[in-house]
Amino acid sequence: MNSPFGQLLTRWMILAIGVVIATHVVTGIHCDNFSSLVWAVLLLSFFNAILRPVLVLFTLPFILVTMGLGIVVINAFLFLFVGRLVDGFTVAGFWPALWGSLVLSLTNMVLNGVMRSPGPRPPAAPKGPAAKGGDVIDI
Secondary structure, X not given: OOOHHHXXXXXXXXXXXXXXXXXXXXXXXXXXXXXXXXXXXXXXXXHHHHHHHHHHHHOXXXXXXXXXXXXXXXXXXXXXXXXXXXXXXXXXXXXXXXHHHHHHHHHHHHHHHHHOOOXXXXXXXXXXXXXXXXXXXXX
C-alpha cells in the first residue's frame, strides 16, 4: 500500500498486534475487550506522533548520557500513561510498562522488516556476446 491512509492502517495494525502480544506475554498488562484495545492503539499512536518528540527534545541530555536508554524509559511512561487513561486497558506499574514497551518495539521492528518491500533488483546477467567474453562496447 503506497497511499498514506494505507500506511497509517498498516502501522495501526502492527501496533495492535504488538499490544495484543504484550498483553499475553507481560504479566501486569491486561486488555478487557476489543474497544479498549482500539482506544489504547489510537492513544499510543497519537502519543508517539505528538508527545514523544517533545519529550525526546526536552530529555535529550538524559538520552545522550544514558546512550539511548532514556528513549526506552519515555516509551514505558507513554505506555503507562495510556494504561491510566483507557478504561479496560490496565498496566500494573512501571516495570510491566517497560517490558510492554520493549515487546512493542520488538514487534514493530520485526513486522516492519517483514512488511518492507524488497529493494531494487540486481541487474540481470549479460546475454549474448558479453556472456561469452566476446567484444562488448560499453559507453
